[in-house]
Amino acid sequence: MGNRLSKIYTRTGDAGETGLADGRRVPKDHPRVEAMGEVDTLNSQLGLLLAEVAEALGHHPGLAEVGEVLAPCQHRLFDLGGELAMPDYLALDAGEIARLESAIDRWNAELGPLRDFILPGGSRLIAQAHVCRSLARTAERRCQQLNAVEPLRPELLAYLNRLSDLLFVAARLIGRRQGCAEVLWQAATAD
Incomplete structure (x- = not known):
């Protein structure tokens, strides 16, 4: 694979617009760019979660599966971002959704x-999994907003929905395998 970026800055976005792969120039707050940005944020936070899981393996080898x-x-989030940037590019398929399910x-x-x-708490890893879960929901909402004006393939929306479900279950599994009790919500009481 050749070089993808020969120059990091182009100055073409300085006026508040960005270029899409299909040649369109859109405002940087366009729903497509918003969706791409939320997917990127989720991917970055997922990278942090994975780094912390890798660091914890010495004490909790049961986290390897996570x-x-x-x-x-x-990688699939990067594919999803590619589909958002290049509407004719098709990368995600139903098989990936089935893998998450x-x-x-x-x-x-295992959890019951x-x-x-x-x-979201109990350990840093549990909390980070919940950060990723909530960001997956945000990315899903942004993609739904885009879908309302420029239809997306159903697989993209389903993938983000299932990923947020997976991250919720992963947070619970991490806690179980770390031996951390779940932090239960306590409703406010009237004085």
Whole structure:
């Protein structure tokens, strides 16, 4: 594969517009650019989660599976961003959604049913998984906003939805494998 970027800055975006792969110039707050940005943010935070999972393996080898399942998600998010940047580019398929569903089902079988609302916490890894989960929901909302004006393939929307589900279950699994109790929500009480 050749060089993808020969120059990092082009100065073409200084006036508040950016170019899409199909040649269009759009404002930097265009729904497509917003969606691309949220997917990029999610991918960056997922990279942080994966780095922290890798660091924790020495103390919690049971987390290896979490890294194995989540690592391909970074690549698929890059593919998804590519589809957003190049509307004619098709990268994600239903098989990837099925892979996430399989992991969700497998991990949920280990965890059992959720009986109470839980809060993002208990350990740094659990909280980071929840950060990624919430960012997946934000990316999904931004893609839905784009979908309202420029239809997207259903696989893109389904992938983000399933990824947020996977990250929620991953947070619970990380806690279980770290031996951390779930932080249960406590409703406010009237004085």
